[in-house]
Amino acid sequence: xxxxxxxxxxxxxxxxxxxxxxxxxxxxxxxxxxxxxxxxxxxxxxxxxxxxxxxxxxxxxxxxxxxxxxxxxxxxxxxxxxxxxxxxxxxxxxxxxxxxxxxxxxxxxxxxxxxxxxxxxxxxxxxxxxxxxxxxxxxxxxxxxxxxxxxxxxxxxxxxxxxxxxxxxxxxxxxxxxxxxxxxxxxxxxxxxxxxxxxxxxxxxxxxxxxxxxxxxxxxxxxxxxxxxxxxxxxxxxxxxxxxxxxxxxxxxxxxxxxxxxxxxxxxxxxxxxxxxxxxxxxxxxxxxxxxxxxxxx
Amino acid sequence: xxxxxxxxxxxxxxxxxxxxxxxxxxxxxxxxxxxxxxxxxxxxxxxxxxxxxxxxxxxxxxxxxxxxxxxxxxxxxxxxxxxxxxxxxxxxxxxxxxxxxxxxxxxxxxxxxxxxxxxxxxxxxxxxxxxxxxxxxxxxxxxxxxxxxxxxxxxxxxxxxxxxxxxxxxxxxxxxxxxxxxxxxxxxxxxxxxxxxxxxxxxxxxxxxxxxxxxxxxxxxxxxxxxxxxxxxxxxxxxxxxxxxxxxxxxxxxxxxxxxxxxxxxxxxxxxxxxxxxxxxxxxxxxxxxxxxxxxxxxxxxxxxxxxxxxxxxxxxxxxxxxxxxxxxxxxxxxxxxxxxxxxxxxxxxxxxxxxxxxxxxxxxxxxxxxxxxxxxxxxxxxxxxxxxxxxxxxxxxxxxxxxxxxxxxxxxxxxxxxxxxxxxxxxxxxxxxxxxxxxxxxxxxxxxxxxxxxxxxxxxxxxxxxxxxxxxxxxxxxxxxxxxxxxxxxx
Numbered sequence: 001x002x003x004x005x006x007x008x009x010x011x012x013x014x015x016x017x018x019x020x021x022x023x024x025x026x027x028x029x030x031x032x033x034x035x036x037x038x039x040x041x042x043x044x045x046x047x048x049x050x051x052x053x054x055x056x057x058x059x060x061x062x063x064x065x066x067x068x069x070x071x072x073x074x075x076x077x078x079x080x081x082x083x084x085x086x087x088x089x090x091x092x093x094x095x096x097x098x099x100x101x102x103x104x105x106x107x108x109x110x111x112x113x114x115x116x117x118x119x120x121x122x123x124x125x126x127x128x129x130x131x132x133x134x135x136x137x138x139x140x141x142x143x144x145x146x147x148x149x150x151x152x153x154x155x156x157x158x159x160x161x162x163x164x165x166x167x168x169x170x171x172x173x174x175x176x177x178x179x180x181x182x183x184x185x186x187x188x189x190x191x192x193x194x195x196x197x198x199x200x201x202x203x204x205x206x207x208x209x210x211x212x213x214x215x216x217x218x219x220x221x222x223x224x225x226x227x228x229x230x231x232x233x234x235x236x237x238x239x240x241x242x243x244x245x246x247x248x249x250x251x252x253x254x255x256x257x258x259x260x261x262x263x264x265x266x267x268x269x270x271x272x273x274x275x276x277x278x279x280x281x282x283x284x285x286x287x288x289x290x291x292x293x294x295x296x297x298x
Numbered sequence: 299x300x301x302x303x304x305x306x307x308x309x310x311x312x313x314x315x316x317x318x319x320x321x322x323x324x325x326x327x328x329x330x331x332x333x334x335x336x337x338x339x340x341x342x343x344x345x346x347x348x349x350x351x352x353x354x355x356x357x358x359x360x361x362x363x364x365x366x367x368x369x370x371x372x373x374x375x376x377x378x379x380x381x382x383x384x385x386x387x388x389x390x391x392x393x394x395x396x397x398x399x400x401x402x403x404x405x406x407x408x409x410x411x412x413x414x415x416x417x418x419x420x421x422x423x424x425x426x427x428x429x430x431x432x433x434x435x436x437x438x439x440x441x442x443x444x445x446x447x448x449x450x451x452x453x454x455x456x457x458x459x460x461x462x463x464x465x466x467x468x469x470x471x472x473x474x475x476x477x478x479x480x481x482x483x484x485x486x487x488x489x490x491x492x493x494x495x496x497x498x499x500x501x502x503x504x505x506x507x508x509x510x511x512x513x514x515x516x517x518x519x520x521x522x523x524x525x526x527x528x529x530x531x532x533x534x535x536x537x538x539x540x541x542x543x544x545x546x547x548x549x550x551x552x553x554x555x556x557x558x559x560x561x562x563x564x565x566x567x568x569x570x571x572x573x574x575x576x577x578x579x580x581x582x583x584x585x586x587x588x589x590x591x592x593x594x595x596x597x598x599x600x601x602x603x604x605x606x607x608x609x610x611x612x613x614x615x616x617x618x619x620x621x622x623x624x625x626x627x628x629x630x631x632x633x634x635x636x637x638x639x640x641x642x643x644x645x646x647x648x649x650x651x652x653x654x655x656x657x658x659x660x661x662x663x664x665x666x667x668x669x670x671x672x673x674x675x676x677x678x679x680x681x682x683x684x685x686x687x688x689x690x691x692x693x694x695x696x697x698x699x700x701x702x703x704x705x706x707x708x709x710x711x712x713x714x715x716x717x718x719x720x721x722x723x724x725x726x727x728x729x730x731x732x733x734x735x736x737x738x739x740x741x742x743x744x745x746x747x748x749x750x751x752x753x754x755x756x757x758x759x760x761x762x763x764x765x766x767x768x769x770x771x772x773x774x775x776x777x778x779x780x781x782x783x784x785x786x787x788x789x790x
Contacts, residue, residue, distance in 0.1 A: 018362070018540050020673045022764055025336055025351060028358045028540070035348035104669035105768050105775075109533050147767050208345035212352060221572070238539075 002079050002263055002297060004121060006092045006275075007172070007290035008072035011053050012099060014042040016282065021102050030216055030239045030282050034209035044097040044114075046072035046289070049126070056213075056284060059193025060200060066193060068173075068286035074121065079297075089124035092293075099277075106146065106154065110248070113157040115146050119254060119273060119293060131263050131295065133271060134256035142256065161249030161276065169247050169278035172288050178245050180236045184220045187240050190283060191217035213283055239282055247278035254293075265295040303500030306513070310380040312497050317371040318386045319396070319490060322403050323419060324364035325389070325702040330408035330416070331357035332680045333602040333699060339747035342597065349588060350598045356581045357408070359541045360416075363563050363578065366542045369522060370556045372650050374497070377516040377547040378504075382650035384643045384708045388611040389701075390604075390619040393436060398429075399488055400437045404619060405699065407602040410586065410595030414439040417582035422448070423491055425579075442586060449580035491561055498557045505550045514549055520652060521546040529657060535664040541576075603688045603696040608632045611703055621698075624690045627741055628683065628698045631762070634731045635679040636703045641724045642671040643708045648717060651710060666772065674768050675728075676700075682758055686742060725773040732766035 015021065016029030024039040026032035033040050041052040048055065048070040058067030077087035095118040101107050117135040122128060137153050138144040146154075163169075170178040175186060191214055198210045220240045253270035265271065275291020303309050334354045335342055342350065372382050387395065391403040401419060406412045418426065421440050425448060429437065504513050523546040524538030525531060537544045547553050563577060574580055589595040603621035607614070608629050614620055623629045645667035649660065680700035688698040711717050740759040742748050748756035755763075 017534075017669075018673050020678050022678070022761060027331075027336075027351065027354050028362075032351065035344040102768065102771075103674045104534055104665060105674060105771055108665065108669075147771050204343075204345045205348075208348035212348055215352070 002084070002265070002295040003077065003292055004074050004087065004090070004092070004295070005076040005292045006072055006074045007288070008046070009068040009070050009286045010072055010289055011045045011055070011070050011284075011286050012043070013040045013052070013054065013285045014099070015040055017103070021100075030219075031285060032212060032216075034212055036205040036209060042098050044094050044099065045070060046093045047091055047126070050093070054285075057197060058190065058284070060196035067190065068281055068284045068288075070286065072289055073124070087121075087130075090130060091122045091124060091126055093120045093122070094118065095120055100146065107158060110162070111158045112248070113146070113154050114250060114252075115157060117157065117252065117254070118256075118259075120260075121293075128262075129260045131261050131265060132259040133254050133261075133265075134259065135252060135254045135273075136256040139255055156252060157250070159248040160251045161247065163247040163249075165245050166247040166278060168290075169245055169276075169288065172290060173279035173281075180240070183240050183245065184236065187217050187220055187283075217283060245278070246280065247276045249274070249276040263295055264297050266298045269296045271295050302503060303496060304503065304507070306378060306504065306508070309378060309497065309500045309504060310375060312493065312500065313371055313375040313378075313380060314383055316493060316497065317368055317375065317383060319401065319493070320364050320368040320371060321384065321386045322389070322401075324361050324368065325386075326403070326405060327357055327361035327364060327416065328680065329405040329602075329699055329702070330412050330599075331361060332677070333407035333599040333684050335598060335600055337747050340600070342594075346592065346594060346598075349592060350594065353408070353585050353588070353598070356585065359576070360578045360581055362541055366537075366544055367560045367563070369537065369542075369544045370547075370560055373521050373523065373544070373547040374501075374553055374556055376520045376650060376652075377514050377553065379515045382647060384647055386704070388607075388614050388703055390614055390616070392615050393434075395615075398431065398433075399490075400429075401490070402436070405605045405701065407599040407604070407699070409599055410589050413582055413586045413589060417445065417579065417586055419490065420578040420582060421445070421489075422579060423489055426489065428488075440583075442583070442590075445579070445583040446587065449574065449577075449583050451574070494557050494561050498554060501550060501553045501557070510550050514547075514553075517652065518546065518548050519655075520650065521548070522649060530661070530664065533661075534669055535661065600684050600697050601695055602684050602699045605701065606632065606683070606688055606698045607701045607703060608636065609703075611705070621688060621696070623688050623698050623701075625687050625698070626690065627735075627738055628686050628688060630731075630735050630738065631679060631686070632683055632698060632701060632703075634728070634735060635676065635683060635700050636705075637724070637728060637731060638671060638675045638679060639700075639702060640704065640708060641721075641728065642667055642676060643704075644710065644721070644724065645671065647708055647710055653710075653717070666776070670768070670772055675765060678761060678765055682761060685745065685758060722773075722777060725769070725776055728769050729766075729773045732762070732769050736763050736766050 013033065014031065015023035015026050016031045019027055019029040024033065026040070037054050038052070043052055045053045053070055055070060056067070072092045074087050074090040074092060077084040094114070096116055097114050097118070099112040100115055101110070101112050107113055115137065118132070120132040121130045123130060136142045137146065137149050137157065165178045167178050170176075170182075175182050194210055194214050194217065198207060198214065201207050201210060216239060219237050222235045222237050250273070252273045254273050255270045258265065258267045261267070272294045273291065275289055277287050277289055279288040281287065303312060331354050334350050335347065336351065338344065338347065375382060387403065389403045389405050393400050393402050395403060402415060417440050418437055425440050425444055427438050429435065522537065523544045524536045524542065525545070527546070528536060528538070530536045543559060545552060545556055545559070547556050562573070575584070589598065605614070605619055606621045606623050608623055610617060610620060610622065623632050645663050649663045649667065655663070683698045683700055686698060688696045711720055736759065740755045742756040742758040745756070745758070748758060750757060754760065
């Protein structure tokens, strides 16, 4: 068995509740396609050069890298327990994948399905595909659309783990601990950095986008919720608490056709894929992924 | 002196009026928000679009909170044994429909005049210039300078001061109440704030007169609310999300709290400092100021016609304020919008009704009513309508919009089995309606921004087809097992 362990930040530019799933710019939720940015595509991008990626600035010139940067790579590879250093740094992608709920019509309560699911691993410079395999929602009918899938079929693509206040997510995304206080400090730091950036920005389009981001980052508490907490101590708002800490984990045995394989996989067997998404950052429109893919060898 | 509420029937009447008012305001706010421009092909610069999008976010927040107020009013009604109601007149209505309070019911695009009207709806009493009794003039806009000063005052106040403000008796110089058919007892009020003050005092007085236990005779399980105490806490259906805060009303203290929350949020009674910029009045004050400052008062919104209707509803007045939709495709979509809106109200009515419901049934109704209907059908259809022509003649300009038309009272069958059959029939009818609309063709390819890929249909057609798929899935799930919509697995 060849095990590829991968991780890194990915981007997912999509609308958030209560916007409709197909909202292209963002209105009622807290994610927006800002001035000068393309419409949302709703697609999971593991690599920074994928069409549709739109990475934002995080602060003044001196602090420009203080935020997520897209890039999911193999951090460790082992063949039957022995290290395979040549594969370290290989690029991982979920081609055209989306995290889907359809506002409760298909699934509910953040138990998102991932669809379509096609995993590709390429060389570290991206010039050569090493392995590429699809998963079928319904092996008996590979063309079946998600709209027609049964509950059991959707269940395979839904999370098996849902953890709030995850210390693993906090550590992976650079937070010292998974407390609300730390989250709020993190948001406030980002906001201060953006305010500095705004001061040194002249382009009116960039300024308009920054103003919206700063306005959103200012909302850290549920200001509207008068029946919870006290006036001086409000419950934390979803803009802040979803910045980190939540972890959703999927276990999917990839069962479909192998489009390319230079690693010697057994095409007749499923290849177990285990991963979590967490640390969703609504300002960066990024989150963190960590996982492994077990390629069963011939 | 003001007439006080002195019986349960009067209190029910006042709460039904409050529900109707909140419902009407919500529709007007949504109509305006959906009319705002969104895309780079609509003639605004990117930085202007960003500003306009922020306004849309704020107005939809206010509209959601009007839904919250409607929910609170229905909880108040249910708590004292009243029947929930989603009845309201179609729009437009004459200026004095609600008496001399002059709340104009009309659907207009989001321009400076519309925002002035909204700002006045939500204005605190002390910023409204009283008009002479009997005046036929439209109400004067709020003084923007004074409004700005009011909203910039960030001094925090305590709960006690808020209590005092709401507990204050209505003014003695009340104007004549609304000659409204539902308002049998002619509850006098000169503003929305004052109506709620009257209701607040009514609860206190009747609790003393009848005894608290005798006043609050409604079943607690009929209350819909959110937050940690709610059965729906932590799910999509938790009502205390997205700027909403709905509490359960079971006694005098919770009734007073519900009224206080409505007044605090909207009508501008004192609020905590962090809250003030988000009061409805201050939101509209800010938008009005920015519209003027950036010269967007007439250009931020699409050329949406006022009060677009599929038919001339018999209760509208004056008729010449109605815009009849004559474009065949547009009218079909507008009919679909109205039908979806009515089904959503039916689902809500059942939710608030006294019919026996298990927890699973309550959840299932919420699963269907809130996220799918509100977000996945009603809003997208409304947005589509503001992008497509209202009229069949090409030289007649103007886009349509959501008319929120009701063809009659929203009522349920008394029998439970018949009710489920009714829902299934209505969902099946919507499936057919969406099927018809997408099979009528794609006349929108030549509209701005619609042809993004030569091989694909227009953006509008694609969105309609997406809605069709969603409705088919919803109806099929309802038919197979209506208790399991979107719940292929439980939360682990």
